[in-house]
Amino acid sequence: xxxxxxxxxxxxxxxxxxxxxxxxxxxxxxxxxxxxxxxxxxxxxxxxxxxxxxxxxxxxxxxxxxxxxxxxxxxxxxxxxxxxxxxxxxxxxxxxxxxxxxxxxxxxxxxxxxxxxxxxxxxxxxxxxxxxxxxxxxxxxxxxxxxxxxxxxxxxxxxxxxxxxxxxxxxxxxxxxxxxxxxxxxxxxxxxxxxxxxxxxxxxxxxxxxxxxxxxxxxxxxxxxxxxxxxxxxxxxxxxxxxxxx
Amino acid sequence: xxxxxxxxxxxxxxxxxxxxxxxxxxxxxxxxxxxxxxxxxxxxxxxxxxxxxxxxxxxxxxxxxxxxxxxxxx
Numbered sequence: 001x002x003x004x005x006x007x008x009x010x011x012x013x014x015x016x017x018x019x020x021x022x023x024x025x026x027x028x029x030x031x032x033x034x035x036x037x038x039x040x041x042x043x044x045x046x047x048x049x050x051x052x053x054x055x056x057x058x059x060x061x062x063x064x065x066x067x068x069x070x071x072x073x074x075x076x077x078x079x080x081x082x083x084x085x086x087x088x089x090x091x092x093x094x095x096x097x098x099x100x101x102x103x104x105x106x107x108x109x110x111x112x113x114x115x116x117x118x119x120x121x122x123x124x125x126x127x128x129x130x131x132x133x134x135x136x137x138x139x140x141x142x143x144x145x146x147x148x149x150x151x152x153x154x155x156x157x158x159x160x161x162x163x164x165x166x167x168x169x170x171x172x173x174x175x176x177x178x179x180x181x182x183x184x185x186x187x188x189x190x191x192x193x194x195x196x197x198x199x200x201x202x203x204x205x206x207x208x209x210x211x212x213x214x215x216x217x218x219x220x221x222x223x224x225x226x227x228x229x230x231x232x233x234x235x236x237x238x239x240x241x242x243x244x245x246x
Numbered sequence: 247x248x249x250x251x252x253x254x255x256x257x258x259x260x261x262x263x264x265x266x267x268x269x270x271x272x273x274x275x276x277x278x279x280x281x282x283x284x285x286x287x288x289x290x291x292x293x294x295x296x297x298x299x300x301x302x303x304x305x306x307x308x309x310x311x312x313x314x315x316x317x318x319x320x
Binding site for chain 1: 257258259260261262273285286288289292293296298
C-alpha cells in the first residue's frame, strides 16, 4: 500500500467492458447516512449513524461512439444495474480493487464544446453493495486450463464473515470449448486449496458477476479456470477476479 | 507398512499429493465424495477442523448406524 497515480489504474470494468482508455477522472464515494439528533439543551449539533451506507461513482472522459466504446457501454445502461470493478493500483495479484454490484447509471452526458474533443460523463447511484478487496487474478488472457495456487494472494490471516467474489470477463474465444469454469479457492497453509466459490460458467463476453460466500475465508486465495468441452488452439479468455473479505 | 488414512472429500480440493514411492507428483484435484489417501500431512488437521474432509472410516460407521449396507461405498 502507498500512494498511487493515474498510471497505476489497471482497469475500469463495467459489466466486463474496460472503459479505462476513455476516462480522465473517476470518483467513488462512500457515505454513512446520519440523522440529526440535536435536542433542546444541546450546545452543538448532534448526529447519529443510521447504519445505512451509500455508494456513488462518477466518471468523466472522452466521448467515443465506436462499437463497444464508452458511448455504447453507458448509453445502453441508463437505469440498469451494473457490476463495476475498479483496479486503481496496478494490474497484479494482491493489488487493491473496488467492486460494486448494482450501481445504476443515473445520468449520462455528452458534452460538445467549440475547439475541444467531445466529452462523456456518467454518474452512478448505489443500488447494492460496494466492496474493497484484492485482485486474485489480474486482467490477463489465458489460453489453457490453469490456476494461481503457485502464486496465491496472502491475506495475512483468515477471516470469518465470508467474502464477495468478483469476476469480469472482457474477451472470450471458445474455439470448440463449450465454456470456461472459473472458481476461487482458499487455503489455510498455501498447500491444499479448497473451493471457496464458483462463478456461472462463462460462455460469452463481456460479462461480470458478483458471488457472495459465507463463513470462514482462509488466509491464502487463488483462482482456477478450466475450458470445458474440446477447446482448440485458438481458445482464449481474458478475465480478472477480485475478492473482498466481508 | 501401515495403510495410509483415507479421507472423504466434502468440498472439492486442489493439492500436490504427498510423495509416494519416489514417483513424480502433479497437482491433483479431488471432487466431492472422492476418497483420497495422499493429502499433504500438514493439511489434514485444518481440513478436518473446517469439515472439508472426514475420515472415510467414520463415514462408513455412520452409514452402518443408519442401517445401510456394509463395505466400502466405492
